[in-house]
Amino acid sequence: MSSSLKTKLDRKLNSYAPLEPTDKTKDFLCDFFKILPPDGKKNLTEDVSGCANDEKLRQLVQSIRTGLLIPMKAQGGKTPTEITPSPRSGVEDSIENLKSLNIEPISRSSQSQLRHHGLERDGNKCLATGKYSHRHAHPRNAITTHLEAAHIIPFALGSFQANNSETVDRHAKIWVNLRHYFPALCNMSFTSEQINSEKNILMLDSQIHTEFGQFRLIFEATGVTHQYRIKTFPDTVTGPIQNLPRNRLVKFRIHKGRWELPDPKLLEIHACIGNFLHLSGQAEIIDKLLNDFEDCGGLAPSGGTKIEDLLAVSSLSLLPSIANETPDSQNSTEQQRRPEKQDAVSGLSLLPPNVDETSDSQKSTEKKQHPTEKEGRLRAKFPDTENKPWAS
Template sequence: MPSSLKTKVDQRLNSYTPLKSTDRTKFFLNDFFKVIPSDGKENLAQYILECKDDAKLRQLVESIRIGLLIPMKAQGGKTPSPITPSPRSDLEDSIENLKNQNVEPITRSPQSQLRRHCLERDGNKCLATGAYSHTHDHPRNAPTTHLEAAYIIPFALGSFQANTEDDKHLHVWNNLTKYFPVLNRMSFERKHINSEKNILMLDMQLYREFGQFRLIFEETGLAHQYRIKTFRDTATVPIQNLPRNRLVKFRVHKGQWDLPDPQLLKIHACIGKFLHMSGQAEAIDKVLDDFEYCGGLAPSGNTNLQDLLAASSLSLLTSY
């Protein structure tokens, strides 16, 4: 990205006037700018510079929180909800283009087969700890656990009601492709969510940490080798059996199934890093806790109703 464009972004954000001491709009956008890839930075820079007043900048932040971060992190909920519209000038065309793709919703019917493929590919082992599936053949005295199939890009993004304009899914998918354009270069569409390259087998407890972006796989520069990164809020018991050096190497043990895609894992890692460096992980966890306890019907004194509705709009895949 040209340095002149970054300078303009810095000038625009530095000119922002906070509404109150807790207004983190400028810092949110700065942090998000740091973690997303260079082509995503160019798009974000364009959107920031299009915001001619401070209210539009705040609207841009909310469109990222409610139209990307909260739905990606949410684990449940069924109530449809509105998404804060982005102030982006290209939003209407982008959403219309997604509608015109006529993508059929994915279903859970292929999941048993996908699970078999991924278990075979991963040697019936957890990719993080190496523990074997307790329901499959394993060496005598080898550590065993219950394995779950963890989706990198959530299953819910490809699951929607057919023949309806399910805009909440389209907004989230549109945000993903704008801030992570590699999805377009990979030709990775919603119909590809149910594929081996989007799934890794993990210990049941690590599966939850991964789904909540409290455990990520960072690239190391070597093909299919990753460094596992955890955060302050990561549960300590599930990570006790991780390799001491936190390094793991993925390989196909059997079959010809795709390994988890490095680009998809990079997107997951970017979101995880941003959630924690920005403080959004804690804030969104509070939203999800409120939703769990009140069913999204009423916010606590510190939770916005719109955030609760966003938590209910999409869900990450639970075990199957």
Template sequence: MDSLSESCGSRSPPVPDAEFDTHTAARQKMFARLDMYQSLNDDDDTIHFLRSVFRFLPIQGQVHLADDADSCDDDDQLRQLAKHLDTALLRPMVATGGNTPAITPSPRPRVEDSIEDLLSHDFDSTTRRQGKLRRACLQRDNHQCVVTKFWDFDYDSRPPDAHTADLEAAHIIPFGLENFREDERLRHAQIWHCLYRYFPTIHDLFHSSNEDVNRIDNVMMLAASLHREFGRFSFILEETDVSGRYRVKTFSQFRNTFLRPHMLEYAIVASHDPRYPAPNKFLLAVHAAVGNILHATGHGELIAKTMKHLGGSGGHALAKDGSTNVEELLSVTGLSLLAINPSHRSPARKEKHSRHVASSLPGTENQPPKRHR
């Protein structure tokens, strides 16, 4: 079995010849705006962050980001754009434990119209079809983990002496737009709008014909511990020049020392059952881009360290020496002052381009489903 080596760096995706001129024009527009930016201080990473995001977006996403940056009237709006990408794209994708972060609104005008359109859709519960979905994914993936080829422990027809594991149906895009309370539905619409804006190839995959994140091409079978690693973006699947062949790329925060030697260097992502489509390459590209951005910007490590403050027996731990960055903690976990002091009520604030959204929202983003036997 091919062994897996840790990523030595994050390379920019290759630019197809047919899109080279489009990419070049977007890059020139983006970098021209960034060159005019005046950093607040040595800790201001706005330029590095936006350059890194641009680097790993698909071509049309690069065009949109360049347009959005160019339309920022001042540096405050450019910082707001960076914060929006962080809170509406990166942090929701990596959030675990039922906590979802508060979103900084986009500085782009008329963004609310698109969000309201998303809010007009109603969808089935994302848990209603879990059992049926898992059975279909097991059949499509040949009852094997996609990146180790370990067999499902409960599959009686597996080869003798084969490696086995408890397999789980891992979502590639980990959250959905469901029929929550109004503030939650608005928040999820903001997340989806950000995804559609910068990854337009997935726009037609959701929010039509009652499709949600439980569509089968948004799910693949992984060993349970790898499911958690995938949700933390500790590894990604990068598309290669060969159709259906993906490079299994790990990052430094990958924790599973037992399964790591068994992970393939290149995984074949295909369907073993003609009734079901293979995991969608555009959705895998979103996951890969987010993973690369988290690694290149250092925001993945920042989010992980901030989430670590939630350790212990479900508590929200603050360092005794006062070193905890409470603002970062709140933005990552979705906690509000109300979570710290239930008697506190913050006054309502009006945003220039967006309604205020409550920050303490329950959720189940990318949580491994309970084992089905």
């Protein structure tokens, strides 16, 4: 079935005429098809086939970028504001149907209990490195670290203003996209109300959490129940991953309590998006877009950032993405916010993103390590380079 779908997709895309040499519409859709599960491939192929012209294909790409990829990656205070509508048939009905479910927004009120359950389940250890929480019971000579509860489906995708029709609409559009391309979410009846559940979190070293949250570190299934291979990419920060197992294999198990282990289907969705971001070069593109927006609060000085892309993110809803072990850390972050400013493009009131624990020197290093789109596409395609750092 997959081969016939690919043939149908190629037949449609082979007639696509790029607007300019940098137009990657065809590559984007081909790469996205590669990483999707079988039922997601079917839906994408139908979407592409249903596009009446090249402009509709470009609109489809923008709807996936602004209504799925950017919301998933834009953690640390940014949430999508403008989402390009999908040209696929019936999408408006799907949005209205999801809104009719009256899904409630999630909050931080249950975070302390969720962390406690995660620590108990995971034995007070990081599931990637095996390091122990420095604040909880551990062997005398154990290596310890700061542990955080990392959400697989980001917390920001479940937090919205229930009394604001725009945020409710935005929330529905994102989840319609997610459920359309990853139908497993429908099959397991997973909605944003379940983001704060044990099956959607894993306890990770704080620095590993950052890499996981930015899709620079993923857990790929091995065929053995709850065993995963940790995969990193050329732009992964090298310091935190030095303590990963040499064979990159980890096995999850319940140490104590009756809490669910991280759900394999949710981890598969996270891995699919991580692989696509790097295979397609979108990781570098979106990181640059978010950095430009964060630095300038609007258009990049060079004018190189497209208005529709910049309007896809906003720091109106400052939602911290890290569920730390210390609840008070959120309060201290709130106090560090700078005065708000206004976006000259949209006229929206903007607040800068939350202050995280990464030093300025670390942030500077991370920006320098980002590959170009061409490098990202080439190096992500070769297995022998996927776990190696970029050359300095």
